[in-house]
Amino acid sequence: MAQKEIIKMTNEVFEEAFEIESQKLTPEANIFNDLGLDSLDVVDLVVALQKKFGVQIRNDERVRNIRTLGDIYGFIDALGEENKLSLPREN
């Protein structure tokens, strides 16, 4: 999946599930300090990302290291490579 598509779909998750304005969604945005998520919100985020991309994230240790939106783009990209994710899926 193209990086552009990953960014678009990830941003859609933040806009739809968290109602965060699109102008705040920059790769440098810290999901805790800038976007206002906490550890419980991250669980909701993981569920929404799983649904959006059709991948399994919940037990992935790398989620703990995510701090910025850019980290999420990179993480999804890496997951796509590992799972040969080629098409965006929406359930």
Place this chain on the structure above:
Amino acid sequence: MKILILNIIFYSLFIVFTAIAILLFSLFVFFVRIFLSRRQTMRRFRRAISWYGKIIIKVLPFGLVKVIYKDYEQSNNGQGVIFVCNHRSASDPFLMACLPYEAIQVVNMWPFRLPILGIFARWAGYLSIREMPFEDFLEKAGKLLKEGVSMVTFPEGTRSTSKAMGQFHSSVFRLALEVRCPIVPMCISGSENIPAKGTRLLEPGKIRVYKLKRLQWADYKDLTPFTLKNKVRDSIAQHLAVVETVS
């Protein structure tokens, strides 16, 4: 110099009054428990703590700090509610004694570590949110709310270092959605230097505590916890902006 003297007087009275209150509370709970049920005893114990807080904030800092409480809804039907407050000072938990409710506070770990006062907080049923799994918090807090006990919460988690509010944690909003209880936003203005972070010195001033209009479950039931916490945060921030512009 005058401020220092008033602080010495305040803290001396605080220590003496707290020592007397602890002794009286212990005796009170011991005797009342013989005659009344646990629930009735707890109600009286929490009321006694509230009176203790009222004297701490209204009487002891006389000439130094004035606390003004304004209730925008003046409604108390005995239902357990969640009070959501902004947090600027170590005095904020004491200020909640203004509320004419049977309430406990949802706290971080440090109040439980205070000598003696920490023990009383535990006895009163205060919940240390960092020391329990979220599911346990939901169960214990939900049970208290259903009994009509309200919760005072500071979802920023820690004192903000400026007048700008920190981000909110979502735990209490998830609780509200689960238990379907009203949420009452609270604004505390003027407490930032009473005392300022990093000192115990109380600066002279007025603290204003505003109880805003409650959100009923029907008003927020369709919101996600994230959206709900930001909606409540925005309502507090907006009110603070207004009162701090005019005062």
